[in-house]
Amino acid sequence: MLEAAISEVRLVEARETIVNAGEALSTSTLLLTGFMGRYMDDRAGHRQMVAMHLPGDFVDLHAFPLQHLDHDVATLTPCEIATVPHDRLTAITERAPHLGRMLWFSTLLDAAMHREWVFRLGRLDAEGRMAHFLLESWLRMRTVGIAQGPEFRLPLTQADYGEICGLTTVHVSRTLSSMRKKGLADVRDGVVRLIDLAALIRAGEFNPDYLYLHDGAVTP
Amino acid sequence: MLEAAISEVRLVEARETIVNAGEALSTSTLLLTGFMGRYMDDRAGHRQMVAMHLPGDFVDLHAFPLQHLDHDVATLTPCEIATVPHDRLTAITERAPHLGRMLWFSTLLDAAMHREWVFRLGRLDAEGRMAHFLLESWLRMRTVGIAQGPEFRLPLTQADYGEICGLTTVHVSRTLSSMRKKGLADVRDGVVRLIDLAALIRAGEFNPDYLYLHDGAVTP
DNA sequence: CGAGCCCTTGACACTGTTCAAGGGCGGTGG
DNA sequence: CCACCGCCCTTGAACAGTGTCAAGGGCTCG
Numbered sequence: 001m002l003e004a005a006i007s008e009v010r011l012v013e014a015r016e017t018i019v020n021a022g023e024a025l026s027t028s029t030l031l032l033t034g035f036m037g038r039y040m041d042d043r044a045g046h047r048q049m050v051a052m053h054l055p056g057d058f059v060d061l062h063a064f065p066l067q068h069l070d071h072d073v074a075t076l077t078p079c080e081i082a083t084v085p086h087d088r089l090t091a092i093t094e095r096a097p098h099l100g101r102m103l104w105f106s107t108l109l110d111a112a113m114h115r116e117w118v119f120r121l122g123r124l125d126a127e128g129r130m131a132h133f134l135l136e137s138w139l140r141m142r143t144v145g146i147a148q149g150p151e152f153r154l155p156l157t158q159a160d161y162g163e164i165c166g167l168t169t170v171h172v173s174r175t176l177s178s179m180r181k182k183g184l185a186d187v188r189d190g191v192v193r194l195i196d197l198a199a200l201i202r203a204g205e206f207n208p209d210y211l212y213l214h215d216g217a218v219t220p
Numbered sequence: 221m222l223e224a225a226i227s228e229v230r231l232v233e234a235r236e237t238i239v240n241a242g243e244a245l246s247t248s249t250l251l252l253t254g255f256m257g258r259y260m261d262d263r264a265g266h267r268q269m270v271a272m273h274l275p276g277d278f279v280d281l282h283a284f285p286l287q288h289l290d291h292d293v294a295t296l297t298p299c300e301i302a303t304v305p306h307d308r309l310t311a312i313t314e315r316a317p318h319l320g321r322m323l324w325f326s327t328l329l330d331a332a333m334h335r336e337w338v339f340r341l342g343r344l345d346a347e348g349r350m351a352h353f354l355l356e357s358w359l360r361m362r363t364v365g366i367a368q369g370p371e372f373r374l375p376l377t378q379a380d381y382g383e384i385c386g387l388t389t390v391h392v393s394r395t396l397s398s399m400r401k402k403g404l405a406d407v408r409d410g411v412v413r414l415i416d417l418a419a420l421i422r423a424g425e426f427n428p429d430y431l432y433l434h435d436g437a438v439t440p
Numbered sequence: 441c442g443a444g445c446c447c448t449t450g451a452c453a454c455t456g457t458t459c460a461a462g463g464g465c466g467g468t469g470g
Numbered sequence: 471c472c473a474c475c476g477c478c479c480t481t482g483a484a485c486a487g488t489g490t491c492a493a494g495g496g497c498t499c500g
Binding site: 021022038040042043046048050051062065066070071093094097100101104105107108110111112114115116117118119121122123124165166205209210212 | 241242258260262263266268270271282285286290291313314317320321324325327328330331332334335336337338339341342343344385386425429430432
């Protein structure tokens with residue numbers, strides 16, 4: 001049903017904004033391939049990423065009940081995206097309440113991740129934040145099959161990590177090199193290698209329950 | 221319909237946990253009077269509040285699609301709460317899809333606030349975080365009629381503010397006294413007095429759009 | 441070859457934390 | 471009735487973590 005609701009599929013280049021905050025929206029976007037992010041900017045133009053999206057995510061489904069968004073949505077890499085008109089979603093929720101609840105569920109997963117990001121920024125130091133984010137990303141990527149073992153491609157720059165973890169790029173660089181030196185993880189050239197899982201879990205105070213996975217085990 | 225779905229109303233004392241993370245849930249809680257919070261704890265036992273709730277909020281509606289929560293829910297003050305069984309919510313979403321979307325909408329408001337909390341912790345300094353939280357709380361309280369002018373009762377301790385803004389109680393004390401001295405706001409004894417709205421909005425980089433209010437103006 | 445992006449490193453400043461001590465207030469028990 | 475205890479807030483001094491500013495190196499692309 002969801003596939004049938006797609007009205008258009010298109011390619012978008014890396015680093016393009018596809019939805020601006022406040023814009024009236026009558027469609028939502030399903031991410032097919034590539035990585036995207038949701039952003040809020042401060043007055044000085046510094047960005048805070050509030051969510052990262054993987055293939056399979058219904059990126060701005062929030063706009064369906066909300067009508068417009070409070071943040072921007074942009075691509076991180078080249079992406080293939082599908083557009084789904086809201087009136088078709090309305091039809092789905094009316095004809096198949098069960099499917100409607102599944103859509104609802106998926107927006108609540110976003111909310112659960114948001115909460116975890118609040119925790120991350122409120123209670124963890126730089127190394128913990130990086131560790132937490134890397135573990136979250138790894139588990140999510142494994143569930144959609146774009147990561148397997150503890151080494152995987154995650155095409156983010158250090159500036160991206162800074163916008164995610166509330167740090168400057170300079171400090172991201174220092175933190176990553178310290179994590180490398182300590183043998184926790186090696187992040188470079190868009191490739192993440194998780195080395196000491198136990199230590200990463202400890203540093204990031206990571207508990208995967210919030211991802212509501214059936215098999216939430218953090219194992220290589 | 222929602223009122224009819226309530227199965228029980230009861231009183232809970234201040235500082236009691238009513239839902240623990242992970243617990244299987246078949247009901248959700250509507251807050252009638254009082255203040256509640258949602259919390260995540262770190263290993264050392266320090267808490268991060270991830271949401272604060274006012275009368276009228278459907279506190280753990282997230283548990284309806286999710287089945288259990290990833291965080292704790294506790295009262296801040298004595299509260300009157302109503303319990304709503306999930307099977308009655310299922311019935312509502314099936315018989316009245318429109319009402320179902322309104323419930324969905326209300327969980328997305330929570331998500332929008334979560335995002336704003338991420339921004340607050342990621343990009344603002346202590347004073348900005350306090351300013352942002354005070355403005356958010358004020359607007360929310362005005363929309364449900366428990367605040368009017370720029371002076372209102374908000375029964376939080378400095379430790380609560382610390383758990384909300386990711387600061388130590390010591391630093392909350394210093395920050396509030398600096399805000400008092402600068403004539404921004406006076407927070408004491410559970411009463412907030414917003415003095416210089418323009419300066420608070422600037423410090424907190426506050427834009428109320430994310431609350432999706434019809435009249436979102438920040439005016440005394 | 442030059443421009444631009446990404447990453448690294450060093451010196452220094454600043455914000456917030458930690459540890460410690462003390463004051464005010466309300467409630468409780470002797 | 472008073473003493474004491476616990477909670478909440480405040481203040482000071484030393485310290486840690488992160489930001490800022492500046493310079494430079496490697497790589498890719500035009």
